Amino acid sequence: MTATLHIDEISTDDFLALARTGSEPVPIEQGPAWDPYDEAVEGREHWRRLVIKAGADAVAVVSLSAYEGRGFRYLWARHGPVWLTEQTPERERMVRAALIAYLRKEAPWAAFVRLHAKHPASDLHELLQTVTYDHTVILDLTKSEDDILASFSKRGRYKTRRTLKDEAMTVTEESNCTPEEFEELYAIYRETAERDGFGIFPASVYLEMLESLGEHVRLWVARRHDTGADGDLLPGRAVSWVLSTVYDNAGCDTYAAGNMEARNTNAAIRLKWEIITALKAEGITQYDLMGVGSDRAPTLMGVREFKQQFGEIVYVDPAWDVALKPLRYRMLGWALRAKRALRR
Template sequence: MVTTRVSLATDATAWDATVARLGGRLLQSWRWGLFKERHGWKPYRFLFETNQAVAAAQALVRSIWGLSLVYVPRGPVCDRPEPALAEAVKTTLDTLARETRAIIVLVEPEDERGAALLPQSLGWRPSPTVVQPRRTLKVPVGDDDALLRQMKPKARYNVRLACRRGVTTRLADPHELGAFYELLEETARRDGFGIHRPEYFADLLETFGQDAALIFAEFDGALAAAALVVRFGDEAVYLYGASRTELQRHMPAYAVQWRALQWAREHGCRWYDLWGIPDDDEPPPEASADQRNVRAGLWGVYRFKLGFGGTSYTYPGMRECVRNPLLVAAWRRLRPLEG
């Protein structure tokens, strides 16, 4: 009989080392839990161990209508998906859900090993809820020559064009977050997406400290584009970006990504995650001209990201265990989940 030991992690350094060893990424890091705790979530970090395998899952709990929901972002992670680990994960999350009066448990595995810990035989089902992007692009980080070689010709040209036109880049101070937020508001209005409040980004920069970078591209003294990048382990993640419409012709967004790739290399990263891309490689027939425009819209952003090379990666997809169908149905209609 296989014995599984379940414990709550108490040491941040040990937790992050375990997560990284098991293939986990930013959203399972200790500091991501600390950051989300400042915005309404309570983290629980579970370790599952047998004599031959280890798994880890950082679960976030958020109160809702006097009840709660449980969400495991990009987890669980494991080295070997043993049935005993799968049973322990289910039992532990069920207990957490019961103790916190959760109406649903949402689990979003990083890879197929994590997904194997969530079998239908234990009550897990595919979920219609989408929180994090279902696909991403991951760019290998090398020296400048290697970075340029792997780019598509147009992106390589635009990086050099930005330099020739006098676009400069720099690491901004967190106190300059207000300028970034104004630019993000402009970008959100132009491209039609919602954004968090300023405090969210301030807390993100404060929580990750030297492992976060706010990068500015400037043209003739004016802020033209910006990116917010966070590192965990051997990977840097491009979480947020913005650009000024009237200065896009100078290609500052390409300059920002070029500097972000260099920052990732300087911080020992092997990979640069460009975060969200569409679920399919081609836009649907009903996509508008603006959506297809490389300077606006999701599909245009996708083509922009493709220019830097890299490989697409599709996540296994969300799994769920519904505990109160009526309340979950109401929640799906009225209140989307923030990641």
């Protein structure tokens, strides 16, 4: 690529028209469906949609949201840019250089921009906060159910068939649950976080997602039922749940939790099967299990073996920080490292 890149703000309609010419589904976080969620969460708002061009040809598009941390602000292109041409190291470098120049002028308040890139480079930094991943499992839902099951590992097929025979377990969609009903599920999430050693948001964040994303978010719950004296199943207790997003014919795990009873009964396996078959029936073409452990994401090693039961692990672009104010960014890094050291 030899042409000088330039960047323009574009409308949502133009953004989608370009983004959908790419080879992959548009990530929900890059689409307009995500905007109401950004608006609902304190300290976040959608900022702009941009097109990066070489002459008259669009190279990539990107949607950016503004985030406010404790004492600093930054921009995040979750699962962006969306590439419209071959994603070479040189093109990535040129796009970042153009973005840096644009953002320093148009967003002088931003300390850094967080975006995704395939190729490591000297201007890409490990994230100051949060977890990224560079490997996942993506299921092809255009296959028949038999072929999908056949693509599972031997152990995954065995567990799936076994849990489907468990008549004491049901899976239902409960996307319209009330805050009071969600308390049962949030208690399971707290148990999961304490067991596996990760942090979680207040329950309001997940409820805001359910409300603001509308038809693009689904909550699936696995329940275990005792049998009454008449032989009928009694109302079930939640043991595991998954919150999925669905956009541009693609689904994705977003949050998931399971208690010890779920682990002992393979409820998470049953949940995955019920989700993918339900979405397949609706015409959804792929389902992303959203991240497995790797050298870049060691904190996700605990779910790598579980998710590998459903298919082959594939590479995806991880997130990186790109400093817009290098000195300010270094100071933030020092402050955060000092804070973590004090906690330890």
